[in-house]
Amino acid sequence: MPGKAILTLIFFLFLLISFFLFFGTVDFRSYSFPLYPSPYGQPSSCHIGPPPLRVFMYDLPRRFNVGMLDRRSSGDTPVNAHNLPSWPTNSGLRKQHSVEYWMMASLLYEGVDDQGTREAVRVLDPDSADAFFVPFFSSTSFNTHGHNMTDPDTEIDRQLQIDLLEFLRKSKYWQRSGGRDHVIPMHHPNAFRFLRNQVNASILIVADFGRYPKNMSNLSKDVVAPYVHVVDSFKDDDTQDPFESRTTLLFFQGRTIRKDEGIVRAKLAKILVGYNDVHYQSSFASGENIKAASEGMRSSKFCLHPAGDTPSSCRLFDAIVSHCVPVIVSDRIELPYEDELDYTEFSIFFSYQEALEPGYMVQQLRQVPKERWFKMWMRLKNISHHYEFQYPPKREDAVDMLWRQVRHKLPGAKLTEHRIKRLKIPDWWGQRRR
Template sequence: MKTVGIAAMSLVFFFILLITYSIFIGTADLRSHFFPLLQSQLPSDSIPCNSQSPLRVYMYDLPRRFNVGMLNRRSSEEAPVTARTLPPWPGNTGLRKQHSVEYWMMASLLYEGDSEDETREAVRVSDPESADVFFVPFFSSLSFNTHGHTMTDPATELDRQLQVDILKFLRKSNYWRRSSGQDHVIPLHHPNAFRFLREQVNASILIVADFGRYPKIMSNLRKDVVAPYVHVVDSFMDDDHPDPYESRTTLLFFRGRTVRKDEGVVRSKLAKILVGYEDVHYERSFATGETIKASSQGMRSSKFCLHPAGDTPSSCRLFDAIVSHCVPVIVSDQIELPYEDEIDYTQFSIFFSVKEALVPDYMVTQLREFSKERWLEMWRRLKNVSHHYEFQYPPKKEDAVNMIWRQVRHKLPMTKLAVHRSRRLKVPDWWRRRR
C-alpha cells in the first residue's frame, strides 16, 4: 500500500509539473483539455478566435501615366488617382481585362470604407513606417498591352521607358533601398509584363499568373503570389436548374485558339484526337465580343470544360469555367494555381497529364464514366468557391482581390527573414554558393 501511495503521489506531482510548465510556455488551454463540456456550453462569441487585423499597405503616389492614365490616353491629368477620381474599368477592353489584377489591387487600397471592416484583408496606411508591405501601382500588364504589344512595334519604347522611370523612382525611396525591394508588392500578371527590366524587380513579391513561363531564378512560390486571371465571361448567377447534370447536354467543351507554342502544342494534337465525338465540342476560335458570349453559353451547357495549356500553362479559360460552374478538365504538367494553400482544386477539377490526354479515347472514356453524383458534388463546390474569383469594386469579403492580399500576408514571414538576413550578411547568400 505504501508503494502504491508513493506511486500515486508521484503521478500527481508529475501532472502538476506538466500543467505548470504548459501554462508557463503558453501552450495549455485548460478549458478545452479539461472542461470540454463547459466550453461547449459557452456562447460562440466567448470562444477566442484567430482573427487578424488587415494587412497594412503603403501605396506609392505615382503619376497617372504609370496606371489609370493608360485607360484614357487622351487625358493629360498626372495627379495621383484617388477614390473619388478612380475611373471604372472600361467595358470595351476585351482580353486586356484578363490581366487587370493590378487595377483591382490598387482600387482595393483606394477604397475608403471602414479600415476596421472585417471583410478587408488589406488597408492603405499613410505612414510608411507602419506598413507591412509597400505596393507599387504600376500597371505593367496594361503597359505591355497598350504600348506596342506586338513587341516589334516602335511604341514598345514607351513600355520600356515606363519601366526605366519606375525603377528610378523606386531607387530614390529609402524604403526600397533598405530592403532591396523585398517587401514591395509589384503586379506582373501578364507573362510579358515588365519584360525589359524584370530581373531588377525580381526580389520583390510579384503577383503573377503563370510560373511556368519564367525561369526558376526569376520567380518562385516562396515569395511570389499566383493570382487568377480576371474572367471575361459573365458569372452564372442563376444556376439553379432542378437537374443541372441533365440540363448540360455537352460532355466536354472547348473554344479557343488551337495553334500555340511550348506546352500549348497539345491543343492542336487534341483537336485531332477529339474529332468525331457527338458530345464533345472542340472549336478553333478567336476572342471577340460574340465569341466570348458563345463561349459563355457553351460552358453553361456543358458538364466539363477543357483547359489545355496555351502559350503558358494557365489561361483565363480556367476561371471562365469556374464562374460558369463547368467542371474544369485541366491538361498541363506545369500549372500552378491561385490560393492553393487554402483551396483543394481536386475537389472541383479533374487533372490529366499531357501524356494521358493524348491517348486516343482515354480522356473521353474517363469523363463518360464519371458518376452523376460525383459531378453534382463538384458542381456544388464550384458554386461555393466561385466568389473567390470575382474582381469587383468596392471589394467584398473573400473575393479575388482580398484572397490575393491574404496570399501576400502568407509570404511575409519568408520576406521578413530575407530582409533581416540581407541587412547583416557580408556575403549575400553564401549558403547557396556552397551547394
C-alpha cells in the same frame, strides 16, 4: 489555521480578479458565459482573425496606371476613390490581365465592408506599413504601348519601366528591404519585360510561372493570381438536375494554334473529333464568340483547359465562374490560392501523355459518377466568389484572397531581409554542395 489559509486564498483570488477586470486584459464573461456578449462588441464564439495587412501605396503619376485607361485622365494628380476611372467595358481580352487595376482599387476604397474586415487596408504613413504596393500597370502598359513588341510605341513601355526603377531606388523603404516587402503586379507574361530582372526580389503578382526564369520568380516569394474571367458569372445556376441539363460532356472553344506547350491544342483537335458529346472548336476572341463560349460552358459538364502560350489561361477561370468542372491538361501548371484550396475537389487533371492517348480522356470523363460530378459542381458554386474581381471589393473575393497570399509571403521576405544584412557569404545555403 485552515480557516485563515482559506480566507487568505480567497483574498488573493479577489485581488487577482479585480486586477484583470480593472486593466481589461481578461473578459471572464467569455469563459464563464460563452453566449454573453463580449464588451469588445464581438460574440466570444467568433474568431476575429488577424488585423488587416497595412499597405502603403506609392503616389505615382497617372501615366503609370490609370492614364493608360483614359488618356484624358493623364497628369500628375494622385488617384483616389473619387477620381478612379472604371475599368473600360470595351477592353476585350485586356481585361484578363487587369489584376493590377483591381488591387489598386481595393486600396483606394474608403467604404466599410459589411461582410467583415478586409485582408488589406491602405495606410498613409509608410513607417506603419507591413507591405508596399507599386501601382504600375505593367500588363496594361504592354498591351497599350506596342504590344506586338515591334511597334515604335514600345519605347514608351520601356521608358515607364526605367522611370519607375529610378523612382523606387530613391525610396528609403525600397533601399531598406531591397524591395522585398514591395508588391509589384506582373500578370501578363510580357509585363515589365525590359527591366524585370531588376525587381526580382519583390513580391510579384504573376499569372504563370512558366514564362519566368527560376532565378526571378518562385513560389516561396511570389503570388499566383487568377486571370480576370471574361465571361459573365453564372449567378442563377439553380437547375433541379444540373448533371442531366448539361448535355455536352466536354467543351472547348478557343485558339488551337499556340506555341510552346500550346501545341497540345492542335493535337487534341485531332483526337477529339467525331464525338457527338464533345465540343472542340477553334475560334478567336470577340464579343459574339465570348457569349457563345459562356453559353457552351454553362451547358457542359466538363470544360477543357489545355495549355496555351503558358500553362495557364483565362479559360480555366471562365469555367470556374460558369460552374463547369475544369479538365486541366498540364504537367506543370501552378494554381492560385493552392495553400487554401484543393483543386482536386472541383477539377480533373490529365497529363499530356494521358490526354493525347486516343479515347482515354473521353472514356475517363464518361465514367465519372453523377454523385462525384455533383459534389464537384457544388464545390465550384461555393468557391467561385474567390475568382471575382470587383469594385467595391468584398470579403474573400479575388483581390482579398491575393492580399491574404501576400501576407503569407511577408515572413519569408523579412527573414531574407534580416539574413542578408549579416551574411558574409550571400546565399551560402543555396550554394552548398549536395
